Amino acid sequence: MESSWGFIEDGWRKGPWTADEDRLLIEYVKLHGEGRWNSVARLTGLRRNGKSCRLRWVNYLRPDLKRGQITPHEERIILELHARWGNRWSTIARSLPGRTDNEIKNYWRTHFKKKTKNSCDNFEKSRARLWKRQQFQQQQQKSTSKR
DNA sequence: AAAGGGTGCAACCGCGCCCCA
C-alpha cells in the first residue's frame, strides 16, 4: 500500500540507503564478487532489487572510488572528452579512475550546462547531429562487415 | 526568524543490448 519515498513498494525498499543496508551489500560483494545483483536479495535478505544494489555499489560503495572534489586537472579532462564525445558519460568515466559516470554527469550538468544555453547552444546541436551521422555510418560498416 | 528560491547529489526510470536456454 505505502509507496512513499524510503519504504516498501512491491516488496522492494526504495530511496536512500541505510548503513545497515550498505553493510549487507558490501558483505555480499566480498563473498560473491560484483555482478549477479538479482541474487543479493535472496542471499542476504536485503530488500532491494538488483538494479538498486548495482547502482549503490557502482556509484557509492566501490572501494576504489576517489570521492571528494573534482580536481582542476580532472575538470579539464571532462571538458575535453565531453567536447569530443558529448554525453557519453561512461566513456568519459573510463578515462578518470575513481570517478563514476553518474558523478561526472552530475558535475558537468551543474557546472557547465547553463553555459551552453546561449552561444554554445547551436554548436551543441550541430555536434549532436554530427555524432548521430557518425553512429549511423559505424552501424552501416558493422553490419556490412558482418555479412 | 521564517518563508521562498536555488543548487547539488543520490537514486530512480525507461530503453536497449547481449547472452543463453
Add this chain to the structure above:
DNA sequence: CTGGGGCGCGGTTGCACCCTT
C-alpha cells in the same frame, strides 16, 4: 530463432541543504 533475464547507459527526479529576502 526467440523470449526473457541481467545488466549498462543516459536522462530525470526528489530531497536536503544552502542562501537570500
